Amino acid sequence: MINNIEPIGAIHSPFQQKLGIPRQPGLAQSVESQIIFHPSLAKEETLRGLETFTHLWVLYLCHKSESWRETIRPPRLGGKKKLGVFATRSPHRPNPIGLSVVKIKSINPDHSITIYGADILDGSPLLDIKPYLSMWDSIPEANNGWVDNTPQLEALEVIIHPDALQDFNNLDLYTQSIIKETLRWDPRPAYSKDDGRSFTHRINHFDITWSKLDESIQILGIRPGQKK
Amino acid sequence: MINNIEPIGAIHSPFQQKLGIPRQPGLAQSVESQIIFHPSLAKEETLRGLETFTHLWVLYLCHKSESWRETIRPPRLGGKKKLGVFATRSPHRPNPIGLSVVKIKSINPDHSITIYGADILDGSPLLDIKPYLSMWDSIPEANNGWVDNTPQLEALEVIIHPDALQDFNNLDLYTQSIIKETLRWDPRPAYSKDDGRSFTHRINHFDITWSKLDESIQILGIRPGQKK
Structure with missing residues (x-):
């Protein structure tokens, strides 16, 4: 089996x-x-x-x-x-x-x-x-265990660096929206939480470079990548 | 993988x-x-x-x-x-x-x-x-699809035939309770819904014989079985 x-x-x-x-x-x-x-x-x-x-x-x-x-x-x-x-x-x-x-x-x-x-x-x-x-x-009376005692996730503001604005605006609205929706939850790995470090990750066929800055995520660059 | x-x-x-x-x-x-x-x-x-x-x-x-x-x-x-x-x-x-x-x-x-x-x-x-x-x-706003349009499951009464009463009463309360809880939902297979036919199935190490009678399930016999 x-x-x-x-x-x-x-x-x-x-x-x-x-x-x-x-x-x-x-x-x-x-x-x-x-x-x-x-x-x-x-x-x-x-x-x-x-x-x-x-x-x-x-x-x-x-x-x-x-x-x-x-x-x-x-x-x-x-x-x-x-x-x-x-x-x-x-x-x-x-x-x-x-x-x-x-x-x-x-x-x-x-x-x-x-x-x-x-x-x-x-x-x-x-x-x-x-x-x-x-x-x-759906069991609303089920609890959330240890997750309930963790800090509430708060959506960050997603801002776009002036150097990246043109490239961001060239994206279709759906892609703009999913980039923002995924970045606002602060996707930095737990072991790398120092502000200022820049990260790049791929959404569809775009490489998005960003860093955390105060209480926001700043998009620094958008580059076409090859879809794997 | x-x-x-x-x-x-x-x-x-x-x-x-x-x-x-x-x-x-x-x-x-x-x-x-x-x-x-x-x-x-x-x-x-x-x-x-x-x-x-x-x-x-x-x-x-x-x-x-x-x-x-x-x-x-x-x-x-x-x-x-x-x-x-x-x-x-x-x-x-x-x-x-x-x-x-x-x-x-x-x-x-x-x-x-x-x-x-x-x-x-x-x-x-x-x-x-x-x-x-x-x-x-838990997503209470999710629907139940086609299941919502099916007849509401109603718990049946579970009654014990006089011939089986002694054996039933000899069971511990937990076993009595789980036998009743499982029978009251009418476990008959969909292809065999004719009243009166008797079924036997094993709960823990007991073989339970029962049949559906009007709006109830009647336990006809309880026999120790070998636990598989």
Whole structure:
């Protein structure tokens, strides 16, 4: 049975690198990703009735996760406190299966699915989708464990350096918007929180260079990159 | 990477057979199951911080699911209407990965976890656990798709035939309670809904024989069975 666990497709997202991926689904609501099934599964039959749902679970492989440890230093805890891997949703786990709830935008004529708000690396192998049912899956009385005692995430202002303004304005509005939505959550890794350092990460086929400055993220440059 | 997906333990539950398993997590709230990790993972480190959560996701293999089809006839639709496998949560899917939210009862000194309300077959291979976070996972505004248009599940009365009463009363209160909790949801398969037919299924090490009678389930007999 185990040997039957195989990708049944892939997720295509704007996130070309781990850096810059929202740390939970739904933080960057307008980000669109595509669920692409293998041709043998991409058909009317397998998806019949899915159009009646608003939300989906996506199960996928965190395929760039190459190792795991018993304990994790969650970014939310400033990278200092260690928690057990099973007390976190880190992608670095014994079985690196990712689980994200996303909003359905459309089920497309080619039997792909466009979703909003995924926090999934481009090219992640798809394992399964399941309908989200609020009657079973929504448990408002469940708590948030240690996450509740961490500082509230606050969206930063995203500003554009004058040198980058022309290039930013040349982008289409969707790309402008997803760049801002992903940067405002301060994607710096926990181990590199010194202000002023610049980072570059790729969103779709653009390399975005930015740094944190006071309570904002400043976009320093935008350069076309080759989509991998 | 794919070849790394391997069981990391197993779930032990009272459900020895598919028949009688609640069709969603939480229907039989007092049912207790155990999450048992492989010895290499059953340690303080991997679970540190998990005690701060009330609920868990359990990812497991539906290891008795030997085949799947593109379409499913969901029991809730009376076994008549066909829906796409990806529009259902049937265990018979291309990758038979089960996903259940359960309540944590206790994290035990042997680093097993006792959970409430699982709808999981005994012996199911464990793939992962993740904390349930209501801030991410609870989406009350998500809908219930086609499930909303199905008849409301109503708990049946569970009555005990006089011939079975002595044996029932000899059971401990927990076993009495989980037998009633699982029977009251009418576990008959969709393709066999004719009243009067008797069914037998195993809960822990008891074989329970019952049939549906008017608006109740009648327990006809209780016999010790060998635990598999």
